[in-house]
Amino acid sequence: MIDLHLIGIGTGNPDHLTRAAERAMQAADLILLPRKRADTTDLLDLRQTLCAAVAMPDTRVALFDLPERDEAAPYGAAVAAWHDAIAKAWADAIATHLPQGGRLALLVWGDPSLYDSSLRIAQRLGDDGMAMRVSVVPGITSLQALTAAHAIPLNTVGAPVTITTGRRLRERGWPEGVDTVAVMLDGGCAFETIDPVGITIWWGAYLGMAQQALAAGPLGEVGPTLRARRAALRATHGWIMDTYLLRRSPA
Incomplete structure (x- = not known):
């Protein structure tokens, strides 16, 4: 039996770990860390720093190579194939490092519930016959880090918020019935x-990290500067994680 703990770690800042996250890391028999492209070693370094700071001295930490998504294939099919490949990578790592079962921890950016597929990948392992219990330790999401960094509320009084993806915003435009969109x-x-008229943007990259970058203001003024700024940050760090909030003023 594998007791799988999906631990939300916020943005990798040790101060973002909850006490529940610390306890789950300290109770783990094995912590699995994904190894991505060479230019994203900062992400692995952050996870390793968390393990060194929080995990017990005798806790085993193992790396596995994270498959990459086929960017050329249709999106839905590419994501499904990618998740299958990640599930296999998890299964292979478990067979190698925890063959007799035990407590396994995976460190998830932000929170496992928000635009993260760890729970869906864990379900694949269960469907394939692996005996597994899954527990989730919630973490600080990028949206919480974004609104905190800008000192703004997520919503206006009594109003809804839509959380969507950049792909969907591009394909379908502004969602109906809301004035606030988190992307x-x-x-x-x-x-x-x-259309930038009447819209304010609050943007943030590397939220909560030492290299945090922020921008805010009318979309018509701030928006045109962000593409170049994102490119420069990506060139400097080799990767970028960012998100933003758009709010439309009442007509």
Whole structure:
């Protein structure tokens, strides 16, 4: 039996760990860390720093190579194949490092519930016959880090918020019935496709980290500067994680 703990670690800042996250890391028999491309070693370094600071001295930490998504394939099929490949990578790592079962921890950026597929990948392992109990330790999401960094509320009084992706914003435009839109996973600056009149943007990259970068203001003024700024930050660090909030003023 594998007791799998999906631990939300916020943005990798040790101060973002909850006490529950610390306890789950300290109780783990094994912590698995994904190893991505060479230019994203900062992400692995952050996870290793958390383990060194929080985990017990005798806790085993193992690395596995994280498959990459096929960017050329249709999105839905590519994501499904990617998740299958990650599930296999998990299964292989478990067979190698925890063959007799035990407590396994995976450190998830932000929170496992918000635009993260760890729970879906764990379900694949269960469907394939692995005996597994899954527990989730919630973490600080990028949206919480974003609104905290800008000292703004997520919503206006009594009003709803839509959380969507850059891909969907680009394809379908502004969601109906809301004045506030939180955008995740936008590698293509989808805000450029929106009429900027009356819209304010609050943007943040590397939220909560030492290299945190912020921008805010009217979309028509701030938006045109963000593509170049994102490119420069990516060139400097080799990767970028960012998100933003758009709010439309009442007519």
